[in-house]
Structures are given as structure tokens and as C-alpha cells.
Amino acid sequence: MTWTTNSCLVTLAILLLWRVEDLAQACSCSAAHxxxxxxxxxxxxxxxxxxxxxxxxxxxxxxxxxxxxxxxxxxxxxxxxxxxxxxxxxxxxxxxxxxxxxxxxxxxxxxxxxxxxxxxxxxxxxxxxxxxxxxLTETQKKSLTQRYETGCDCKITRCTSIPCILSSPAECLWTDWVIEKMVNGEQAKHFACIKRSDDSCAWYRGSAPPKKDFLDIEDP
The missing domain is CATH 2.40.50.120 (OB fold (Dihydrolipoamide Acetyltransferase, E2P))
Structure with a gap:
């Protein structure tokens, strides 16, 4: 077997590996609340x-x-x-x-x-x-018509390791992964990130829309 043949085989193997990697990475998604x-x-x-x-x-x-x-x-x-x-x-x-x-x-x-x-x-x-x-949880179902849209101006930042830092008051820190080791945790199931009257954002828990202003993540 000549050097040229060996070189061609190596090149083919590399191309095949790249193709496998491309296929493996062809559908890569970041977890989203x-x-x-x-x-x-x-x-x-x-x-x-x-x-x-x-x-x-x-x-x-x-x-x-x-x-x-x-x-x-x-x-x-x-x-x-x-x-x-x-x-x-x-x-x-x-x-x-x-x-x-x-x-x-x-x-x-x-x-x-x-x-x-x-x-x-x-x-x-x-x-x-x-x-x-x-x-879906009852909160998720109701949030589709009552709450999610009111928080679309907010940013949800996923925390993957401690410490997690927010860069803006208009952010909510999504901690399901670090606390429960899953993305479909309590915050995903029962909370929405809602803008408050001072334009900051915070987690809100509850089936009804929040009042004009609210202080924490508890039910109103």
C-alpha cells in the first residue's frame, strides 16, 4: 500500500469523523423555561x-x-x-x-x-x-393565557453552577438544575418571571395574574 493510499484513507477517516460529529451536533438545543x-x-x-x-x-x-x-x-x-x-x-x-x-x-x-x-x-x-x-401542571396551563406573556420583557437566566450572578434587575435566576438536577423542576412547573411596577423582574407563584406590584415569589 503506497503512502498516497494511506493518506487518502486517513483523510477519508477524518471526513467520516467530522460527518459523525456534524450529525451528533446537528440538533443541539439549550434548555428553556x-x-x-x-x-x-x-x-x-x-x-x-x-x-x-x-x-x-x-x-x-x-x-x-x-x-x-x-x-x-x-x-x-x-x-x-x-x-x-x-x-x-x-x-x-x-x-x-x-x-x-x-x-x-x-x-x-x-x-x-x-x-x-x-x-x-x-x-x-x-x-x-x-x-x-x-x-402540564395546572399553573403551566393557566400561565399560557394569564401570565407568561406579561413577563416576555424579562430575561430568565439559567443557573448551571454556583455561584450564579444576575446582570440586570430585569432578570430572574432559574435554579432548577443546580437545586434539583433537572430543568423541569419547581420553577419550571409553578413559577413565572413577571415584571414589577419598578421595571424589575421577579419570580411569581400563583394561578391568578399578580397584582400591579408584588414583593416576593409567594402566592398573593
Whole structure:
């Protein structure tokens, strides 16, 4: 075997490793508090998924067809979005490209957040908040209509190790990971980051909207 052949094999191996790393990193998402997911999304709906099909969405730069998965849905309620009815959502063809898989028997209800494309279609990825409706806490369900939107001007900063420092009064420190070793902890389940009358932000716990001003994270 010549040096040239060895060199080609090494180069091929490196390219394959890069490709594996690219695929592994193709869908990488930062954990987000449900309020962040709500505020960062164009559309937030409650829906059942009733059908699925693979569709083509144009071609890539090499002329190859781009595949997407289209899920037909039955929209139950829109919490945030355009003045139009959403009857389908689109996602990537595999989890490697952040594609989402839904149960299509129409029996399960989902909370689905996503982006609105220029053509008016809704697109979702694994980085969006997608949960079974029955798995949400009552506080989370009520916050979709009463509280999350009032705190969209606030910043939620995730604390991953102690000490954690806030850089602005308009921030709330999200400590579920350091305290409970999970992102779906007490603050995610039962709290919202709300702006107070002095423009600072603080965690608020409770099912009803907070009063104009509040002092701490306890129920009013």
C-alpha cells in the first residue's frame, strides 16, 4: 500500500469523523423555561395530531429534493399566533435534523410551540416546547393565557453552577438544575418571571395574574 493510499484513507477517516460529529451536533438545543419557550415562539397551540405524510419542500443547492414531515392537526386552542387556523405543522424528516415525532391516533392532546414561516405554515423542531397536555401542571396551563406573556420583557437566566450572578434587575435566576438536577423542576412547573411596577423582574407563584406590584415569589 503506497503512502498516497494511506493518506487518502486517513483523510477519508477524518471526513467520516467530522460527518459523525456534524450529525451528533446537528440538533443541539439549550434548555428553556416554559415561559421562555412561549415568548420565543411565533405560535403556541393546543392540538391533537390526526395524520402524517412525507412531503417535498423544494430542492437543496445540489438539486436534491428536500423532505419534510407534514402532520395534520386538529387545533383545540391557540394561545399565541396569527389570526388564522392552523391545520398542519411541518418538521424535519428525522431527529438528526431536529425532526419531531408525534402520535397520530388523534387521542393525545399536545401543547405545541413553533415558528411561523413566510408562507404561513407552522414549523416545529426538537428545540421547541412540545409536551403532552396532561403532563402540564395546572399553573403551566393557566400561565399560557394569564401570565407568561406579561413577563416576555424579562430575561430568565439559567443557573448551571454556583455561584450564579444576575446582570440586570430585569432578570430572574432559574435554579432548577443546580437545586434539583433537572430543568423541569419547581420553577419550571409553578413559577413565572413577571415584571414589577419598578421595571424589575421577579419570580411569581400563583394561578391568578399578580397584582400591579408584588414583593416576593409567594402566592398573593
Amino acid at each position: 416554559p415561559q421562555q419557550a412561549f415568548c420565543n415562539s411565533d405560535v403556541v397551540i393546543r392540538a391533537k395530531v390526526v395524520g402524517v405524510q412525507e412531503v417535498e419542500a423544494g430542492n437543496d443547492v445540489y438539486g436534491n429534493p428536500i423532505k419534510k414531515i407534514k402532520y395534520d392537526i386538529k387545533q383545540m386552542k391557540m394561545f399565541k399566533g396569527p389570526n388564522q387556523f392552523i391545520d398542519a405543522i411541518y418538521t424535519g424528516p428525522s431527529s438528526a435534523v431536529c425532526g419531531v415525532t408525534f402520535d397520530t391516533n388523534g387521542k393525545k392532546e399536545y401543547l405545541i410551540t413553533g415558528k411561523l414561516e413566510a408562507d404561513g405554515t407552522m414549523h416545529v423542531t426538537l428545540c421547541d416546547l412540545i409536551e403532552l397536555w396532561d403532563s
